[in-house]
Amino acid sequence: MKRPIRLDIEQLRALRAEEVARFNARIPRSNALYAESRGLMPNGVPCSWMAAFYPGTEIFVARGDGATFTDVDGNRYLDMTQCDLSMVCGFGPAPVARAVAERFANGSHFLLPTEDAIAVCRLLRARFGMAAWQFTLSASAANTEAFRIARRATGKDKVLIFSGKYHGHIDETLVRGDAGGASEPDHHGLPRGVEQRTIEVPFNDLDAVERALKGGDVACVLAEPVMTNIGVIHPDDGFHAGLRDLTRRHGALLIIDETHTQVACFGGFTRKWRLEPDILTLGKCVGGGVPIGVYGLTADLSDLVERNTEPQIPVDGKTLAIGGTTYGNALNMAAARAALEAVLTEEGYRRVETLGEALADGIDSLLARHELPGRAYRLGNRSGLCLTDTLPRNAAEAARCISSDLNRWIRPFMANRGVWEPIYIHGPSASFAHTAEDIATYLSAFDEMLTRLKSTALRA
Numbered sequence: 001m002k003r004p005i006r007l008d009i010e011q012l013r014a015l016r017a018e019e020v021a022r023f024n025a026r027i028p029r030s031n032a033l034y035a036e037s038r039g040l041m042p043n044g045v046p047c048s049w050m051a052a053f054y055p056g057t058e059i060f061v062a063r064g065d066g067a068t069f070t071d072v073d074g075n076r077y078l079d080m081t082q083c084d085l086s087m088v089c090g091f092g093p094a095p096v097a098r099a100v101a102e103r104f105a106n107g108s109h110f111l112l113p114t115e116d117a118i119a120v121c122r123l124l125r126a127r128f129g130m131a132a133w134q135f136t137l138s139a140s141a142a143n144t145e146a147f148r149i150a151r152r153a154t155g156k157d158k159v160l161i162f163s164g165k166y167h168g169h170i171d172e173t174l175v176r177g178d179a180g181g182a183s184e185p186d187h188h189g190l191p192r193g194v195e196q197r198t199i200e201v202p203f204n205d206l207d208a209v210e211r212a213l214k215g216g217d218v219a220c221v222l223a224e225p226v227m228t229n230i231g232v233i234h235p236d237d238g239f240h241a242g243l244r245d246l247t248r249r250h251g252a253l254l255i256i257d258e259t260h261t262q263v264a265c266f267g268g269f270t271r272k273w274r275l276e277p278d279i280l281t282l283g284k285c286v287g288g289g290v291p292i293g294v295y296g297l298t299a300d301l302s303d304l305v306e307r308n309t310e311p312q313i314p315v316d317g318k319t320l321a322i323g324g325t326t327y328g329n330a331l332n333m334a335a336a337r338a339a340l341e342a343v344l345t346e347e348g349y350r351r352v353e354t355l356g357e358a359l360a361d362g363i364d365s366l367l368a369r370h371e372l373p374g375r376a377y378r379l380g381n382r383s384g385l386c387l388t389d390t391l392p393r394n395a396a397e398a399a400r401c402i403s404s405d406l407n408r409w410i411r412p413f414m415a416n417r418g419v420w421e422p423i424y425i426h427g428p429s430a431s432f433a434h435t436a437e438d439i440a441t442y443l444s445a446f447d448e449m450l451t452r453l454k455s456t457a458l459r460a
């Protein structure tokens with residue numbers, strides 16, 4: 001491995017203070033609104049978690065349009081994160097806007113299906129291959145229901161996940177493991193003993209998976225095809241085939257979470273690599289900007305759901321704990337149908353992948369021109385700066401390839417130049433609304449950032 005990019009953290013913090021001060025002077029109206037909102041909402045935001053995402057560039061937004069959005073002070077930003085990939089259709093995509101307006105005017109929910117549901121399931125089946133589909137309002141809720149189905153199907157309790165994962169705010173996945181196999185809750189507010197329901201092992205380590213499965217108490221393995229929440233970690237050749245084989249041999253279900261990776265290629269990696277999950281989970285962009293969660297089931301599991309939900313009351317009188325009064329609503333189905341039919345098309349994916357490649361090629365060539373180590377991540381529409389020349393294989397390696405200090409400076413630096421950066425564990429991504437010019441705009445700001453970084457904030 002060649003040397004990594006070595007950051008001068010003190011210098012980065014000083015540079016950050018300058019950029020934050022400059023940014024603050026541009027957002028008087030946002031600052032006034034935060035002064036008002038702090039007494040009304042924890043952290044001044046409608047979901048207190050929001051406040052963690054963009055430190056140093058806290059704004060109130062007025063409107064979005066395609067690949068850009070504008071704050072209440074009139075500053076416009078090129079959006080390189082799309083709300084953590086939930087808005088990759090762009091802001092206000094016309095086909096979704098029309099479908100949602102029409103559906104809403106004619107009733108948005110009935111606790112009964114509309115015909116759009118059939119169309120959405122057909123579209124999802126054609127691209128991801130799963131036989132039957134269910135809907136929630138978030139990917140977190142889709143994963144939660146997938147766990148419950150897995151427990152009912154296997155009669156086992158535990159879930160196995162991979163270090164560096166994020167699958168939503170679900171008790172079992174907010175647990176962190178260590179090399180010795182012990183787990184502990186990673187957050188407050190979780191029920192005592194939750195860590196006993198989770199096993200965490202390193203990605204790309206089939207031996208560790210097998211050791212865990214041999215215990216005979218694992219209901220399911222939950223994995224992203226490519227890990228996306230600690231930079232990007234690609235699977236080794238044979239990793240997914242091994243995972244499928246081990247889960248089958250040890251009687252655990254395999255849940256593939258394509259919430260993020262669905263954006264990288266049409267039909268996700270489930271289609272591209274012919275993965276054979278028992279349950280496939282999705283959310284975010286499927287709704288074209290309307291909140292949604294989705295999961296696909298094999299025919300057998302669909303049958304199990306039918307046998308364990310009303311009107312077929314199971315012999316023990318208890319039903320499977322899935323569902324919600326607003327899940328699968330008519331508005332969701334209309335939005336998802338329009339997004340899948342008219343925005344998230346095969347042709348659209350080809351275009352976005354080309355933009356993602358241009359982004360990665362641009363980052364690589366800028367690193368070379370500045371004679372810096374590191375390399376671009378490559379994942380369909382998404383790229384980003386990997387601080388080492390060697391791509392990571394697991395979370396421990398991945399943690400050395402990203403830097404929150406670097407991102408805390410880049411964020412206000414880019415925002416002052418009209419570009420909205422992702423959080424540090426992610427990288428910039430192209431949306432279905434981006435153009436080649438947008439990618440060039442991003443790379444020009446990235447070039448300026450590297451020039452400044454090289455001249456002021458690197459260690460020898």
Ligand SMILES: Cc1ncc(COP(=O)(O)O)c(C=O)c1O
Nearest residue numbers: 138139140166167168259260283
């Ligand atoms: C891979 C993955 N799965 C699930 C989720 C949960 O999505 P949501 O917060 O929309 O429920 C996320 C969120 O970032 C994710 O990255």
